[in-house]
Amino acid sequence: MDPATKMSGVDQSGARLRLVSDRAAGGTPGIQLSGVSKTYRSRDGDVPSLRPLDFHINAGEFFVVVGPSGCGKSTLLKMISGLLAPSSGEIFVEGEAVTRPHGNVGIVFQNSLLLPWRNILANVMLPIDMKRLPRDEYLPRAMELLKLVGLESFEKKLPWQLSGGMQQRASICRALVHDPKIMLMDEPFGALDAMTRERMNVELMRIQRETGKTVLLITHSIPEAVFLADRVLVMTERPGAIAAIYDVPLRRPRSLDAMAEPAFTELVQRIRKHFFTQSALD
Amino acid sequence: MAEPNGPGGVSKALNAAWVRPFLFLIFIVVAWDLTIRLFRIPPYQIPAPGDVVVVLWHDWPELMRQAWPTTYATICGFLLSAVFGIPVAMLIAGSKTVESYVYPLLVFSQSVPKIAIAPLFVVWFGFGIIPKVISAFLLGFFPVVVSAVQGFKSVDPDMVDLARAMQGSRFRVFCAVNLPHAMPAIFSGLKVSVTLAVVGAVVGEFVGSNSGIGYVLQRSIGTFDLPTMFAALVILALLGVVLFWIVDRIERLVIPWHVSQREEVIFAA
Ligand SMILES: Nc1ncnc2c1ncn2[C@@H]1O[C@H](COP(=O)(O)OP(=O)(O)OP(=O)(O)O)[C@@H](O)[C@H]1O
C-alpha cells in the first residue's frame, strides 16, 4: 500500500467528494485539441507561440507538460480554460467547444494568488461567488476540501498567516471547490522549497486519486513530471510543438520510493535528452 | 514579573502614539522661544510662542467660528476629489484609450498654479463657499487619481484571470479583485489629498472670502498682527492633523488586512 494514502485516512471524504461530480457529461470526456495554435499579435510584430497541436487528454488522467521556458505552456493552459482564444484550431472540454471561460476548470498558478483580504475559507469560496452558486450548499464542501489538505483549523486565518506550502494547498482547494472536471496547474510548486515540494507532490497525487479529476500540470522539473504523470508531453522550443508524448510505466499508487526505480530514472534521462541534446549524458 | 514598575510605566507612556510627536513639539516650541530671546528677533518678524498662546486662548471662540467654514470647504472639496478621482482612475486604468487622452492633460493641468486661477472662481461663483470648495477639490483631486491608477494597475493579471476563468462577470471580478486590491493605494492618495484640500480651501479664502481661517490669515498679515497669524497657522495645522487622523482611522476599518495595519492583528490574535 502507498504510505501516503494510508497516512491520510480520509478515504471516505474522498468518496463523498466524488459523488458530487456525478453530473451527466455530454460528448467525449476529457480534453481534445485539434490543430490548436497561437500567435500573439503585438504592436511590434507577431509572436508565434504555439505551433498547431493535436492531442487528447483522457478523463481522470494525470497529464503533465514539460518544455523550455517561453514555449507556450501557460498559453496552452489559458486557451483550455477559455481565457484566451486560439489563433487556429479547436478545443473541446468534455465534448463542448471552448469559446469563452466555461468554468469547468480549476486553476492553480505558481503563486497561490490568495486574496489577502479574504480569509482562507472565503478564498476557497471565490469560484462559488464568481459563478453565483448557492454559498451554503458549497460551504460544507469547502470545509471538507480544507480537511482533505490538512487545513481544517486554518479556515479563519488570513493568507499571510500561512506558510507558502499551506497557501498553495488552499489554492488547490479553491480550484476544486466548484467541482470542475479538470484541474489546470501552472508550475504549482515552483515557488516551494524542494522538501515541501516533494510532500506536495505526494499529496497532489492522493487528492487526484480521491477526487478522480483530470489534471493538466505544467512543470519545469522532469523528475516531478515523471513522478506525477500518467503521460508526459514534451514540448520543443518556441514556437512550441509536441516533441514527444511518453507513457509513464510506473504503477499506482506511487510513493517517493518510485523515484528510485530504474523505469523512473530511465524515463527522466530520456526526457532530459530532448533539452540537452549535445550533452554527454551517455 | 520581577520587572520594576517605574521604568515599565515610563516606557509604556512613551509608547503611546501621540506622546513622542507631542514631546518633539514641546522641544520645537522651546527652541523657538530660545532663538527669539538669544538673537533678539523683533516681534514684527517672528512672534514669541507665548504671545501666540495668548491669542489662541483669548480668541479661541472667534478662531473656531472662522475655522468652521474652512473645515466645511475642505471636507466638501476632499469628498468631491474622492468621488470624482476614484472613478476617473478606474477609467484611466481600465482603458488604454482613455489613459492616452486624459492622463497627459491631467498631469499638464497640475503645473497650473491654483492660486493664479482661483480669482477666476470668485468671478464665476462669487464670494461664497463654492470657490473654496472648487479650490480644495482641485488640489485634492490629483493625488487621489495618481494613487488610485497605480493601485488599479498593480493587480496581478493572473489573479484577474483566475476570477474570470470562473465565469465571473466583469463587474463581479472588479468588485472581488481589482477594487479591494486598489484600496491601500487609494487610501494613501486620500491621505495626501485631505491635507492638500486644507491648503486648497485656504487658497480659496485668500483670493476672495470674508470668512474662514484663510481670511483671518490675510487680515492679520495686512495689519502685521503676527501672533494672530501664527495662531491661525496653528489652527490650520490642527485641522490638517485631525482630518488626516480621521482618514487614517477609516483606512484601518476598511483595510485591516493590509501590511501597514498588520501589527494590530498580530496583537489581537
Ligand atoms: N500577452 C502576450 N503578448 C505577446 N506575447 C506573449 C504574451 N504572452 C506570452 N507571450 C509570448 O508567448 C510565448 C509563450 O509564452 P508562455 O507564457 O505561454 O510561455 P511558458 O511556456 O509558460 O513559459 P514559462 O515556462 O517561462 O512560464 C513567449 O515567448 C511570450 O513571449
Ligand SMILES: [Mg+2]
Ligand atoms: Mg508559464
